[in-house]
Amino acid sequence: MASSTDLSRIKESSDTGKQQNRVVTEEEWLQKWEANNIGFHNEQGHPLLKKHLDLLLNGRSGLRIFFPLCGKAVEMKWLADMGHSVIGVEFSEQALKDFFVEQNLSYSEGSIPEISKAKVFKSTSGNISLYCCSIYDLSSKIAGKFDGIWDRGALVAINPCDRERYANLMLSLMDKNCSYLLATVSYDPNKYKGPPFYVPEHEIESLFGKFCEIKCLQMQDVFSERQKVWGLDYFLEVLYLLKIFPG
Secondary structure, X not given: OOOHHHHHXXXXXXXXXXXXXXXXXXXXXXXXXXXXXXOOOOOOOOHHHXXXXXXXXXXOOOOEEEEEOOOOOOHHHHHHHOOOEEEEEEOOHHHHHHHXXXXXXXXXXXXXXXXXXXXXXXXXXXXXXEEEOOHHHOOHHHHOXXXXXXXXXXXXXXXXXXXHHHHHHHHHXXXXXXXXXXXXXXXXXXXXXXXXXXXXXXXXXHHHOOOEEEEEEEEEEOOOHHHHHOOOOOOEEEEEEEEEOOO
């Protein structure tokens, strides 16, 4: 395991290795859900969101909060219970249905006229709406703009070749006062093909720096047996706060 004194040096010294051309298909993601191969799911909720929740909310109530590639994240119910409106998007219908069942929430299912074959699942309470479609089919015309975004497992899951497209979509969904919490991972990409994919800090700057103030909030060593099996010798989680420049 990397010592804390080595974390910054390791993160800055690595490049994207052979991952730049790596492509994971939508079918592969569906197979992960079907096989319950979802080690990325955190049943207890993510500690970094709990720790930095105040920065996401920024003293505001009744926010519209977006979960890209939401899976069945338990934090969606948590934030909805606090009085916020939660909107998520996920390609796996099974993941979304599992969310409502596991959280003991009744829901309705409807179509999305603007997106062929897509569905939207809404909690009976009305404050959770989860879109089942490709994230790239979503737009502010369909989902509106957001006061907050919790991106844990989304940017690191999309194919590296799609990052600019993804970043442009996120920017288009951000309201002017949006707080965007972005969690990435850092490791030696020459030792593991991903996903999750390694996203270096300079790429965050390249994708969002023209439009957003970017602050690195925390970097922590979360290396475990799971990453050891992948052939890695260190694994870091990095959390950023992005806010659109005023004016």
